[in-house]
Amino acid sequence: MTAEQVVDPVFLLTDREYDDLIRQWNPGILDEEEEPYIVAYLLSPTVEKRKFCERLQAQLNGMKIVYIIDNAMEVRDWGRHVLNFENVRVDLDVEEWLCYLRKADYVVTDSFHGTCFSIIFHKTFLSIVNRQTDRFQFFENLPGIAERILQKTDVAMTDTMFEEIHYDAVDEKLEQERDRSQKWLDNALAKEGRK
Template sequence: MKIGVITWFHYENYGTILQAAALQEYLKSIKTEPALIEIPFYQIDSRQIRVNFSERVKSHISNKIVSKRFGKYFAAKSKKFHDAIYAKYNVMPIEDTFSKTCNMFDLLICGSDQIWSPYWYNDFYFANFPDITVPKISYAPSIGVKEIPPYLQGTYYSTLKHFNKLSVREESARKEIERITSLSCQTVLDPVFLLDRNKWLEVIENVQDLKPDYIFCYMLGDNENHWKAIHEFASKYNMKLVIIPMKSVSYLEKGEHCYDAGPYEFLNLIANARYVLTDSFHASAFSIILQKQFYVFERTAKTDAHSQNSRIYNLLEISGLNDRIQEFNHKRIQETEDIDYQKVNLRMGPFIQKSKKYLKDAIKDVSVRK
């Protein structure tokens, strides 16, 4: 069966690339022929992005400073992101039209990451065009927020009713979709959990082995209090920080910086770390898969209407690791006992099998109907 996967895989975001790679690897392992479908460039609807003027100015200035000082690393980093997908997996370019390309497959899967977020709703990520005739299912897309805005609820219903099977990544998203559409939807795990620890260690190929005498730090937010907590933690254990910088503050923090790290170096840094400190969903997910001690910060306050913390809460609830969360804006890490991964694996196992079963059954159902 030829399967076209619709997801993000162009952004230089480690989780974005690795979730796309994971789904390709798993689909190949169950004897299908997957390909990632190129998505035409589109303009994000500015009505859906609420960033105040001062924040935009601050971000613009910070980006210019970072580009001037560290821009020499960016080309090498970009090539590593590009090669992580294009050198390893089948990518289908658009042939004539997007719909015509989609119709070349036996099945479409709208895949993981926040492709269904209401803040950048786009028909391409739902394959929502009347001339697309092949069946489609979803596997673990995220809406990223607690609620779909009222003005988009009708759009979501009219779009999602055309799917053969629906699944999402967070329990809160499942409840929201079922609430506004009355359609049946299932919660499944992010594609990175479809591959086990040994498979991911195989994926980290030709990457330098590192001594586990460091704390790996990967922060998508720019919260100064979180950085204070991180440095205090490193000082307490007399360990160096190894940082993949993402925002302007992280480029200037004290530690060893990996300015041009690609997706597989990102995995390697997690795999060899003594501790992982992050505010990232995927860094947390890989910490669990690779059985590392970690703490994860809330990137935004619980009261923030645009908070994306729900996916982290959901992951920690499933894995029984709620005590790893660090409250937003706290200046000190609230430490707990080391993670017992034997217990975590016992909890995660049934969820992983349930996720695999959903995907296999959905593919089989389409195959039988054809």
Template structure:
């Protein structure tokens, strides 16, 4: 049986990161090959999810935040760990220095999805371009995202060479394809594919969602950025009042300065399966998150989007694919034609599945 190694942000206590990882591994295994996630320890990324960060010792406000949220982080990390153990298959942990030991372990290596090619998130870690893999033809990506529209001059990565040494390239956004083409015209053919969460159907996601707790109809809030947060929570409060809805507010931590963001029933320590359940059972969703928007599309939930200034292309690209218009907060809201959205997303899903099969050689 063919063996596939997936490289992604596997230790991030982040809902989108965990759920896209689950979806990609599950779909590859459904297709046929034996897939496992490479447990690469990248300290720059995963230190962010520790209860305490050493560098915060020199930043009093950040240190206070760590103290305030340490127990929350530990509980949430436990929920993520439990989800991963229950649903995923990992390799043994490997560090940067030991990556060479798995350089020919798999028949195909896939990096993606999520912002694995964002040097601002990875500190320009070259491993996410699979440079440790001996055979260049085995280096492949699926729906890898840059998260930036221009390659930052601060990055030390030899980005053109790394892209040219990929055996197959799949990005998540048209902006990513254009960025690659602006960097090099000598790469493998580039496809633009759906985020892995769309490779699984609604019923498959419902199979891991937790049952709804309580009988109240509710609005779900999930805000991850620092842009326009006041608008997100103001909109949520107004909608909840107008529609007579309870509020479930998923947050990553308590805020010292912004008590106005702690509205409704605030949840800090949910796991990835809770995240799916919150959206599946909501009456509507208010968010600035790509993956909360993605699951709103999967579950046909009216969504009210605060479009991020720096990374809004991800959501715009999704809406373009689904044929959804007019869901941005502050603009005229248009009713969603879910039949049209389903048709267009199913077409894109079939194309992405076909590309995935080509990538893994099936």
């Protein structure tokens, strides 16, 4: 049997569907004004990543960093200690986590799904590859995204890191992948139903 790679399930929904989920959790939250902020969603916090975020913050005129901590206990305490950011959010519901990403002006993440949602929500972002490097290869197929995926944090800040991403081409490619994946899933489920 040949394996078929389909898109990660988070891409099967659109940004509008995620917005609906956020609004069900807290109506009006997406319309509230908030000061600009950088979301740092880092599953493997290190001193190097903290320094990288601080350099990015300096380039963005001191924009506030909101550090979203993964709910895993072992990451929580270590992340607070190592990153030592002032604005920390912990124990978030899924909808609240989505909302922070949705409303962010910039995202820094080392999470595959943090990267996925940055793309879904059309964020300006940088993603630092984590130990699951093979998962990040998916982003190489999306136009204009590969240069947002960093292998390490000791890179020079370039103008490209601050430019808006042209998401029309990205959305077109994702729509093709979504359609292909949905057809494969529908076909697989239909075969399973005939058994």
